[in-house]
Amino acid sequence: MARPRIKDVARLAGVSEKTVSNVINDYTHVSDRTRRVVRDAIEELGYRVNLAGRHLRQGRTGIIALVIPELDVPYFAELARHVVREAERCSLTVLIHQTAADRDHELAALSGFGSSFVDGVILSPLALTPDDLRDRADAPPTVLIGELLEEGADHVAIDNEKAAREATAHLIGLGRRRVLVIGGRSDTGQGTAQARTRGYRAALAQAGIAYDPAALLPVESFRMPDGAEAVTRALREGARPDALLCLNDQLALGALRALYEQGVRVPEEVAVIGFDDVEAGRFSVPTLSTVAPDKGAVAKVAVDLLRRRMDEAAGSPAAGASPAAVRSPQDLVVAHSLVLRESTEGIARVPRPGAGTGSAPVAPTPSQRTPGISNS
Amino acid sequence: MARPRIKDVARLAGVSEKTVSNVINDYTHVSDRTRRVVRDAIEELGYRVNLAGRHLRQGRTGIIALVIPELDVPYFAELARHVVREAERCSLTVLIHQTAADRDHELAALSGFGSSFVDGVILSPLALTPDDLRDRADAPPTVLIGELLEEGADHVAIDNEKAAREATAHLIGLGRRRVLVIGGRSDTGQGTAQARTRGYRAALAQAGIAYDPAALLPVESFRMPDGAEAVTRALREGARPDALLCLNDQLALGALRALYEQGVRVPEEVAVIGFDDVEAGRFSVPTLSTVAPDKGAVAKVAVDLLRRRMDEAAGSPAAGASPAAVRSPQDLVVAHSLVLRESTEGIARVPRPGAGTGSAPVAPTPSQRTPGISNS
DNA sequence: AGCCAAATGTACATCGATGTAAAAACGAGC
């Protein structure tokens, strides 16, 4: 009645345990007849391999961890979906772990959850310092996404500086001159926020617009309430922006809400643009222009790179043999595009026809996406 | 250089392997001195237990699976966060698995991913049939959340029928008479959608309003595009609702967008109410009234129940001894409340003051929640 | 001092699957 073991299969099939193992693992030299007999026995007993035994023997689990700050931030959730799909293709299981942007949690993830039961880690760090990355000794292969911390670790992301430059340039091209940056940071760190802020400044410089440090509105975290609060406070303090560059879509959606509450029209008075292209931005009122990273590509590139690292780790434990070209840390850049929607374009809204709605709508369907300006 | 084993710790500490194991597992009869020596050795070597070995020996992994249809549906993401937090308290790790509402994936999850490497499963099924639940033989302990499939399985959810009745009654109380149900289903299944539809009909009946089957708008899935499409189509076909009961917030948010595009004012012309209380509904324009399940409670109750089942499974493999009271399937109901926001209340918006925003805002801050009508 | 019970530590087998090395079976060629 208990779960059958390989031993039970062997007994039923009248062969040794190893032969059963050979059949399971598609070992070459097994006669067709034996293979069939064993298969039948497996079928009859409903046998399935026990991962614990295999793991102990082989030292691998087939599980990789995806470590992200918050599950309920749509960008991470959407990314997670892609990573899971991608991993499934290589029959890897993804263990999703949230760190709540907590350094200890991220550290734990880096070293494989205090035990080697994941074969690799894809980590989106928020609170780690470059130092943390250095003193990991026996950590599993790791690929970072999103934040660029420093040389020394594999990393996949879009060109954040360039993307921010393009987005800002677009706002300037619309005639906007007073662009606030929600979530902007002036320090010279390696984080995404800093890179995007640099891009913003580059665009200003290119257009010959003076940079005002007060245009950077810091936020506690990158969620809707923070965006709303930052904008509300800025307006209350007398800011008169004609555009907002929000460093992610959550901030932008919060900002849209705050602008609405303050009676500021978007995009007529203030244009708004975000980052990430989350689904909610396609249905907000107004719909949200945004920098769209190719999430599928981020996931694919990250998983591919991680797999290479895992193979290396497994293949040559006594390192050195493999070509330095692959072993040296990779910093891979993924494509992004600028998706323009109502929050920057000012698509005319259907005038209110009393309660009637018989006429065909003029506004675009929300799912309709502007082709966008693709980067290299 | 390789990862240290228990053997290495034992050698360094000058004790047997078992003693090290005893220290690690807080066995009672270990002298303080020995304990300290072993602890120091562990510290010095940076030893950490290997899960594979422990798992093989104990037959447990300390991992539970949370199986949900889609990670990027905010409700599931928010729920997942709570489940992870709750599990962390009992030092359980959560493996999140998405099924894409695919029956095969859900089945695989039910039987523990083709191997016994998770100790338990919390499953939010969408495509499973009651039959599937019956023929699972050696599946790990399982708790269902959300959908009520049938007797025979542990289950945690809000009282969906009652919640829908309350929500509908509230709409009727606002004077609305033509309430459409986005995502409504008239069949007599055990799903959430059916339960909510029954609640809707009950409320109509109670108010003496005739039920029109055409008021149920079926959807392909429960996401924003589906909500938008359903509403757009209904309006185009001549429907003249004065309220929408959307069976989740995603549908409602899509509906809000569609109504906006059609020039229909919310809530003046059409009141809208959703289910789930996702964060986006607190920042939409207008903000979204919704049935708010106590997600923290759902997570807590589900994890607690699962732990009981896991203990039972571990304690008495040859069942029978434990009291039937606990072993019989539980069907636990969690509290919900009705959160009223702009989409039903019609809070006055600040009139557009040109570009000025100097005056204090009148609208409530988005995070401000109406206390709500709590159920039992 | 002498004894007994409780406290503490150890050797060894075990969980399940698989790599290793070697035995057994098979087939071809003379």
Next chain:
DNA sequence: GCTCGTTTTTACATCGATGTACATTTGGCT
């Protein structure tokens, strides 16, 4: 029929941690 070279199969050790059963030490008491 016998040898040699392959193919197929097997016995056994192994991965790392821990339960079992027993050995040893400790301490309290008479």
